[in-house]
Amino acid sequence: MKQSQFFPEIHGNFGFGCMRLPMKDGKVDYDEFIRMADAFVAAGFNYFDTAHGYIGGQSETAIRDCVAGRYDRSRFLLTNKLTDPYFHKQEDIRPFIEQQLSLCGVDYFDFYLMHAQDRNNYQKFTRCKAYETAYGFKEERLIRHFGISFHDKAEVLDMILTQHPEIEIVQIQFNYVDYEDASVESRKVYEVCEKHSKPVIVMEPVKGGSLVNLPADADKILRGLGGGSNASYAVRFAASFPQMAMVLSGMSNMEQMEDNIASMRDFKPLDATEMEAVRQVSDIFKSLNLIPCTSCRYCVDENHCPKGIRIPDMFASLNAHEAFHNWNTGYYYNSVLTDEQHGKASDCIKCGKCEKVCPQHLPIRKLLTDVAAVFDK
Numbered sequence: 001m002k003q004s005q006f007f008p009e010i011h012g013n014f015g016f017g018c019m020r021l022p023m024k025d026g027k028v029d030y031d032e033f034i035r036m037a038d039a040f041v042a043a044g045f046n047y048f049d050t051a052h053g054y055i056g057g058q059s060e061t062a063i064r065d066c067v068a069g070r071y072d073r074s075r076f077l078l079t080n081k082l083t084d085p086y087f088h089k090q091e092d093i094r095p096f097i098e099q100q101l102s103l104c105g106v107d108y109f110d111f112y113l114m115h116a117q118d119r120n121n122y123q124k125f126t127r128c129k130a131y132e133t134a135y136g137f138k139e140e141r142l143i144r145h146f147g148i149s150f151h152d153k154a155e156v157l158d159m160i161l162t163q164h165p166e167i168e169i170v171q172i173q174f175n176y177v178d179y180e181d182a183s184v185e186s187r188k189v190y191e192v193c194e195k196h197s198k199p200v201i202v203m204e205p206v207k208g209g210s211l212v213n214l215p216a217d218a219d220k221i222l223r224g225l226g227g228g229s230n231a232s233y234a235v236r237f238a239a240s241f242p243q244m245a246m247v248l249s250g251m252s253n254m255e256q257m258e259d260n261i262a263s264m265r266d267f268k269p270l271d272a273t274e275m276e277a278v279r280q281v282s283d284i285f286k287s288l289n290l291i292p293c294t295s296c297r298y299c300v301d302e303n304h305c306p307k308g309i310r311i312p313d314m315f316a317s318l319n320a321h322e323a324f325h326n327w328n329t330g331y332y333y334n335s336v337l338t339d340e341q342h343g344k345a346s347d348c349i350k351c352g353k354c355e356k357v358c359p360q361h362l363p364i365r366k367l368l369t370d371v372a373a374v375f376d377k
Contacts, residue, residue, distance in 0.1 A: 006169075006199035006245040007145065009077060009110065013239050013246055014264035015047035016040050017203065019054045019296065020250035021062060028055060028062040036257045037067050041075065043261045049201075049248050051081040051115055052100055053301050064105030078106055081115035081149060082125075082134055085357075090128045097134070097142060112143035113171060116359050118152035122160060131164050145169060149203065151359035154188035161196040169245065171201040173294070173359075175211060176237045176278040177285045178204075183292065183361070190241065199245035205238040206231050206249070208294030208312075210319070211281075215288065218281040225277055231256070232263035233270070237278050240269035288322055291315045291367055292360055299354035299364065307343035311354055311364060314345050314371045321374060345371035 004010035022032035037048075048067060050059045060080070067076055080100050087093050101107065112134055114125055125131060137143045147169035150157055161167060170193050178184040193200045206212055211234040214222070222230055231249075239247045247264070251257050270278070295312040299305060345368040354364045 004199075004245055009046075010246060011044055011046045012264065013244065013267060014045050014235075014260060015049055015201070015246045015248040016045070017248035017250035018048060018050045018059045018063060020252045021055060021059060022252050023055075028058045030062065030066055032254065033062055033066045034070070035254055036251060037070075039254070039257055039261065041071065043265050045261075045264075046075060047077045047079070047246060047248075049079045050104070052083055052086055052096075052103075053298070056301060057103075060100065060103040064103060068105035073106065077110040078104060079111040079113060080104065080109045081113045082130060083115040084121045084124065087128065087130070090130070090133055093128070093130060093133045097137065101142070108141055109143045111145045111147060111169065112137065113146075113169075114148040117148045117150050117156075117160060118359075118361075119156045122156070131166075135166055147171065147201075149201075150189065151361075154185050154192045157189055157192045158195070161192065161198065165196075167198060169201060170198045171203055171248075173204045174200070174202045174238050175205050175207045175234055177207055177211065177282050178292075179282070181286075181292070190243065194243050198243075200241075200243050201245060202238040202247040204294050205247050206234040207292070208296070210285075210290070210294075214281065215284060218284040221277050221280050221284075225274060227274075228263055229259050231259055233274060233278055235260060235263055236267070236270050237275075239264070239267060240275075290319045290322060291362065293319075293362065294360065296359060298357045298359065304353045304357055305343075306351060306353070307347045307349060308341045309343045309345065309348060309368070311368070314368065318367075318371045318374060344376050345369075346376040348372075 004013065016037070022029040022036070048063060050063055052060060063078065082093065082096070086096050114130060114134065117125070135146045138146060145168045147167055148160065149171035151173065157170070172186070172189050172193070173184060174186045174190060178186040180187055190200060212231050214230055219230065222233055235247055235249060238244065249260050251260065293312055293315040295316065297312055299311045305311065348365060348368045350365045352365060355362070358364060
């Protein structure tokens with residue numbers, strides 16, 4: 001397996017994102033996760049990514065039990081993050097990373113990122129001296145590399161990288177639909193990383209799965225290439241840029257793992273014909289005016305919705321309704337209302353807690369009104 005040009009310890013340019021692990025009865029399916037992790041490592045890859053809030057805290061302990069507890073530490077790399085809700089002052093940061101290390105069953109993290117940085121929470125990280133504190137963990141060998149994950153406009157990233165040249169790597173949302181999107185600015189954000197000579201980790205290369213099940217006319221374009229899966233074109237697009245050190249994929253079953261391994265083990269950048277095809281697919285997506293939710297589920301974690309509304313599922317239902325116009329989109333919407341703990345879109349009380357944690361900065365309260373207008377009749 002080819003080593004990274006930026007970090008020799010990284011094998012290949014494909015990483016296992018552990019935010020969407022296989023689930024069974026509300027718990028991580030350890031048997032399936034182990035099968036996936038073993039296939040990933042056997043294919044020569046070694047980069048795993050997690051955060052404390054992923055899957056309500058289950059991601060870290062699943063990594064402990066299924067990866068760290070089964071492999072010698074030299075055989076895998078692990079990234080974790082300092083996340084906004086879990087510290088309130090500088091003194092909280094050390095106990096938090098020590099807790100993360102314990103939960104993951106490791107003595108150090110290979111990469112440690114300031115999580116989901118934007119113009120708002122950056123102020124809190126600055127006030128709490130989070131960058132300085134976390135970077136200091138390098139001297140203690142609690143972390144090996146220091147970076148950020150980022151969700152905002154290019155000008156904000158430029159400011160952060162100018163103020164903190166010690167940042168070694170930047171994780172950004174990057175896919176062919178968001179590449180020229182004015183709200184995400186994937187291209188401009190990537191160009192800021194190039195300007196500051198920072199290697200890039202890609203998150204959301206398939207936009208939370210949106211680039212897998214495509215509308216019929218978009219799907220036809222990629223099928224006409226006669227090559228790989230829809231997901232493979234999305235992942236390869238993201239990896240085709242020179243500053244990319246790693247493309248993460250959040251996988252929830254063995255089929256997705258096998259598809260990604262097939263695409264990335266002997267990676268080839270998209271050629272001109274393939275690039276034109278994904279541009280055409282992107283144009284189709286833009287014409288549909290879909291909700292750009294990536295199903296990160298931050299809005300429903302940690303009791304951010306007092307009515308228990310499954311917001312990403314609601315948005316997926318409306319997007320499916322707009323993209324496919326299938327009779328069963330209403331059935332799918334009703335299927336997420338499994339019990340009294342989970343409210344309908346029309347049950348939203350407009351508290352705004354969801355919007356404060358949304359990495360996409362979506363007007364969730366207004367969008368839930370749109371969902372309710374279609375389904376809650």
